[in-house]
Amino acid sequence: MRILVVDDSKAMRMIVERTLRLAGYDEHEIVHAANGVQAIEVIGVEPPDLVLCDWNMPEMSGLDLLNALRGAGWHVPFGFVTSEAAPQMREQALAAGAMFLIAKPFTVQDFQDALDPVLA
Amino acid sequence: MTYIPSADDLEVITREVWTSFLDGDPGGLLPGGDGVGAERVTGCVHLSGAYTGSIVLQCSAPAARDAAAALFSMQPGDVTSTEIIDAIGELANMVGGNVKSMLPGPSTLSLPAVVHGQLAVPGAQVVREVTLVWRNEPLVVSLWQQAAQAA
Numbered sequence: 001m002r003i004l005v006v007d008d009s010k011a012m013r014m015i016v017e018r019t020l021r022l023a024g025y026d027e028h029e030i031v032h033a034a035n036g037v038q039a040i041e042v043i044g045v046e047p048p049d050l051v052l053c054d055w056n057m058p059e060m061s062g063l064d065l066l067n068a069l070r071g072a073g074w075h076v077p078f079g080f081v082t083s084e085a086a087p088q089m090r091e092q093a094l095a096a097g098a099m100f101l102i103a104k105p106f107t108v109q110d111f112q113d114a115l116d117p118v119l120a
Numbered sequence: 121m122t123y124i125p126s127a128d129d130l131e132v133i134t135r136e137v138w139t140s141f142l143d144g145d146p147g148g149l150l151p152g153g154d155g156v157g158a159e160r161v162t163g164c165v166h167l168s169g170a171y172t173g174s175i176v177l178q179c180s181a182p183a184a185r186d187a188a189a190a191l192f193s194m195q196p197g198d199v200t201s202t203e204i205i206d207a208i209g210e211l212a213n214m215v216g217g218n219v220k221s222m223l224p225g226p227s228t229l230s231l232p233a234v235v236h237g238q239l240a241v242p243g244a245q246v247v248r249e250v251t252l253v254w255r256n257e258p259l260v261v262s263l264w265q266q267a268a269q270a271a
Contacts, residue, residue: 008231009206009207009209009210009213010192010203010206011188011191011192011203011206011207011210012210014191014192014193015141015191018193056213056217056229056230056231057231058231082217083213083214083216083217083218083229084217084220084221084229085217085218085221086220086221086225088225088226103218104137104214104217105136105137105139105140105141105214106140107140
């Protein structure tokens with residue numbers, strides 16, 4: 001399986017990848033993108049099985065990316081990994097078609113709880 | 121009555137971020153210290169909306185270097201300004217996002233800005249601040265509010 005990690009912070013992309021490995025998803029291919037525009041390019045070349053995406057990014061936000069994907073008929077499983085986790089953000093994420101929202105800072109257990117139902 | 125996160129709230133949030141991604145040890149970040157000197161790195165995110173202001177993270181240059189090294193899994197001596205800006209920006213973003221969730225909404229969180237040195241927040245004043253020590257280096261987290269709202 002292929003997991004696309006989208007975050008404008010390279011440090012956070014590395015932390016997300018490390019957490020995925022620690023959570024037991026070490027056999028999955030993990031690819032990176034620094035914003036929504038790059039993510040669309042990556043998805044267009046080879047669609048991932050899951051997108052883990054930051055919310056607040058330059059060029060194209062995570063929510064704009066999700067809306068663009070759904071608008072184009074892409075139904076790849078999509079989850080947010082973001083520092084903003086207020087109830088209204090969660091509601092907005094789920095209404096747009098996200099499967100989950102993981103709040104930063106997160107734990108390995110947070111990843112397993114959110115991803116196991118998707119990747120199992 | 122609008123709740124404004126306390127200095128203790130700022131410390132708890134900062135400790136959670138540091139424990140999760142930098143130390144794994146809740147005791148690694150200690151209260152106190154004399155504040156940050158001139159050789160500092162400052163990360164800032166701005167809030168606009170029901171609450172307008174900023175969350176500012178300031179730390180000494182060695183603390184910024186060590187934080188970047190920890191986040192990037194690098195040796196401190198190999199860290200460049202690029203990693204420091206990325207790391208302090210993301211730390212400010214995480215602290216800011218969690219502080220935002222305690223403030224009245226709706227409001228919008230900006231992308232982080234990072235500078236080597238001090239950052240001014242025009243027209244705003246500090247309403248909460250916590251001074252901490254990490255690896256014997258100073259770290260200050262402050263919540264600012266636009267003067268018109270604070271009045």
